Amino acid sequence: MKGGFSAPGDYIYFKSQVPLHKIPIGTKQWRYYDFGPKVVPPLICIPGTAGTADVYYKQIMALSMKGYRVISIDIPRVWNSQDWVQSFEKFLDVIDVHHIHLYGTSLGGFLALLFAQHRPRRVKSLVLSNAFLETKYFAAAMPWAPVVNWTPSFLLKRYVLTGIPSGPHEPFIADSVDFVVAQVETLSREDLASRLTLTSDAALVGPLMLSDSLITIVDTNDKCAIPQQLKDEVSERFPGARRAYIKSGGDFPFLSRPDEVNLHLKLHLRRVGVEAREDLVPGIPKAGDDGGSGSGAGGFSEPKDDREDAPNEESNPESPSNNEGQPPLDTQNNDSHNPDNQPLLLEAIFEKKEVVLATCAWHFMLQFFVIYYQLPVSLLILYINNKRHPHIRLFV
Amino acid sequence: MPSRRRTLLKVIILGDSGVGKTSLMNQYVNKKFSNQYKATIGADFLTKEVEFEDRLFTLQIWDTAGQERFQSLGVAFYRGADCCVLVYDVNVQKSFDDLNNWREEFLIQASPSDPENFPFVVLGNKVDVDGGNSRVVSEKKARAWCASKGNIPYFETSAKEGINVEEAFQVIAKNALKSGEEEEIYLPDTIDVGSTSQQRASGCDC
Ligand SMILES: Nc1nc2c(ncn2[C@@H]2O[C@H](COP(=O)(O)OP(=O)(O)OP(=O)(O)O)[C@@H](O)[C@H]2O)c(=O)[nH]1
């Protein structure tokens, strides 16, 4: 199942039904989905380093159909934990949401915990997958953090991608990895640099006011990029949390085991007293067919007007820009012919740098960038190329 | 230091409404019993750490709604089950007659790889009621049914008095473990991916 990635059908359907929002708040650009009845306190999903708001599309589809409101965000360009807490708070104010339930995975789990610590009155409950409590392990695995800001995009991508365990996976896990890899391709250099900075910036989660009984830990019981030790620290910190383990699913159970994750999310929301409003779900066309009556927005969000657009500075809140453009994963990569993921990387670089190089450009390009960025980056390249990731694979 | 990741064993409890599924789980996990009846809605689970042959396991026990109209959560919880517990009330004939349906329903929904040998355990609950005088299903009949379905282990229990609950769950855990381990052999993710995970990092060899 290697080769060019093509977007799964249910994702294409999702993109056709659920509008993407892009709004600037202060200096940050926010990119998010918000779907489901507005009267229900939302579950807000925060992805990991390699994720985007899109990685939760299966949760958005399934839970909104059950009458829950789901918001999923891209981690904005924040550079430290304080920046995160303040920016996220502003975001909530702007979208006019007060009490929230957070579902955070990997880095997103860490960010959810930080926010719960610093804004205890807003966070009513937490669901965590593959989360961690402090960054020092990642900082240690990334000695080149100081030069992250001068590091070209392709190297950052490469670094992030090496953190995603590849190798033989069962098909659903393999598909989830493919999906996330394709999402990484849509991230800009600044996105990646800020996330890596966030992950390596010294920070740890202090005591929470939230009772353990309002926390559910949905961890997968198989191999995953977050070291077991870090996951154990989370379990130990919240001994009274619900442990909703899933036997397998890898790093992205929300993509590879959506039924089970959705079940746990529903159980969690029910336990913490969120009432779904199935009565407000507009007549849903059955997934997969015409989508006919879909004009679809009873108590739901606005109709689908906005789509992904090119990095585009200005767009007003509430009426996001309408640039034509394609969902990041769609067919554009389908012409790739190579058997592994390299073509994705190369294509992205070609586009970005407008360097036209013949087929086997990799080493050539390394040299190009070594000259271009001189010492720090050449060291970094050496580091990335040589490291066999002895202990800690990166986040995800 | 080896990781503390523990084998997860997943157990599903099925049976008619009111037979005592929730009560049995609560008695086993929390050592508590309540006379009040509150129908389970959808499904819910409890976890318990169990030690077995010097190893620690996480038992994830799924309690489901006996009443059909409460089965709102879909069937995702069936996935990856290692053992299925079928419960009936020894004082209610229908709950015994329905065991067959529950068993078949389980096999359809969970579609285990080897349905013939999938471990079930049957519990005849509420043996304490009325000193056994209102009992309508005899132990003999129950054992005969279990024997006919491939020698399903059978226990007569009382969630109220805590009779046989611990014993039953030990067998449940043991059988879950057996099926869980067999299944693991076929899981592709037990292949060590450590050495192959660098493919992406090794550049273009074109
Ligand atoms: N005397 C006696 N009563 C029991 C026993 N087990 C359960 N009960 C009572 O039977 C009633 C139903 O028990 P539950 O455990 O809620 O039944 P359930 O199978 O979970 O029912 P649903 O959730 O509707 O599927 C409750 O009032 C319990 O107190 C038992 O062993 N002995």
Ligand SMILES: [Mg+2]
């Ligand atoms: Mg019950």
